[in-house]
Amino acid sequence: MNRPIVAITMGDPAGIGPEIIAKAMLDPVLHSRARVFVIGDLGRLEMAMKVVDSPLQTRRIESADEALFAPDIIDCFDIPGVDTELPWGILSPEAGHAAYLYLEKAVELALKRDIDAICTAPLNKAALHAGGHNYPGHTELLAELTGTPEVSMMLTTPKMRVIHVTTHIGLVDAVARIDGAIVYRTIRRGHDLLVRAGIENPRIAVAAINPHAGENGLFGNDEEAQKITPGIEQALAEGISVEGPLPADTLFFKAGRGDYDLVVAMYHDQGHGPVKVLGLENGVNITVGLPVVRTSVDHGTAFDIAGKNIADHASMLEAIRAAVELAGERAEVK
Structure with missing residues (x-):
């Protein structure tokens, strides 16, 4: 080459x-x-x-x-x-x-x-x-x-990759913007990039918005079912290996030990925090799409x-x- x-x-x-x-x-x-x-x-x-x-x-x-x-x-x-x-x-x-x-x-x-x-x-x-x-x-x-018209931010470290559904907007605005369509497109972009990079069937996990992934509607306004799950279901229907929505705290722990090739974060700090704790000096930002x-x-x-x-x-x-x-x-x- x-x-x-x-x-x-x-x-x-x-x-x-x-x-x-x-x-x-x-x-x-x-x-x-x-x-x-x-x-x-x-x-x-x-x-x-x-x-x-x-x-x-x-x-x-x-x-x-x-x-x-x-x-x-x-x-x-x-x-x-x-x-x-x-x-x-x-x-x-x-x-x-x-x-x-x-x-x-x-x-x-x-x-x-x-x-x-x-x-x-x-x-x-x-x-x-x-x-x-x-x-x-x-x-x-x-x-x-x-x-x-639309791109995604992916952060990578030697231990973890995270792609973001939303980035440089306020938290309230981010939650309002999230829907099944943008969740699906983010999953698809991340999946396709990893395939091009040589990972044949990437294991992808999608983070929830609310604590405990909403605890079956106990927390939040059912955002997981209404805003995230439809995007995951569309990706699953296309043969993508994806799980979620999962509680972010346990999800990032599992990703850090290597259970997943990619995490889909819903908003800026949800994804940036864990990546930077793992090692700012080795972090890379990739614009996907x-x-x-x-x-x-x-x-x-x-x-x-x-x-x-x-x-x-x-x-x-x-x-x-x-x-x-x-x-x-x-x-x-x-």
Whole structure:
């Protein structure tokens, strides 16, 4: 198989994104698995390389086919625009707008199949909004840029995978939005992704909304029967191996010990909490349902430690690894 071409977007250039990219590019295993280049501000990348004392060289490129992919060089598709005097760890509109431009370029290249996958460093939502782009985060922005009406967020760790029915909305709004149709579509997207990743018959468990899965109507307003079960039944009718709705507390315990390949969470914190307890440093965020492969670190811009050479790049390496796995088929047929 050809090594997939993965473009890493810098995210917010005032956060830890440039640093974790600079550190990740020092890893020899990364270069054995993928052909990687960076989309971002070259000047900012070089600042980060000084922070981490990187011995690598940089090289400006203007298209994916100009990249050399040499292990001692970081190819950078340079999109300048951030003031060199902008301090690390400062929220700014220019950095938020820059993060948008990096992602926009990556999507353009992916849709043209110039690259096989996108791996994103973190952006800052407040900076993104200040820069004129009113999206809750990467997931919704990617859906807009690719013209995709609905996508799902999946978080993965070495011990667990979780896909979310709803994400960046309030809890009351999330419960209102859930219905059998969106539950089914989420199950289907998660199932199909795992099959493409090599799991022939994924074991999927669906979390309930209420404590004890509603205790047969004792808790809540029968949301499990009305909002979740119809989606599960549709998936079962199509031959998908799925159970639920199950009480979330025991479900996540069982998933953590390996009973399931995928958990379907109903709302943001129901899925994010267990995953981050298991290991934020190895977490990966995957956007499921896009026409392009996109993975990301499962942490934020960490403004409080940006520019201090203490940010851990393990999640970035895991995100690149996941991008390579998901992009395998695309790289094979290019």
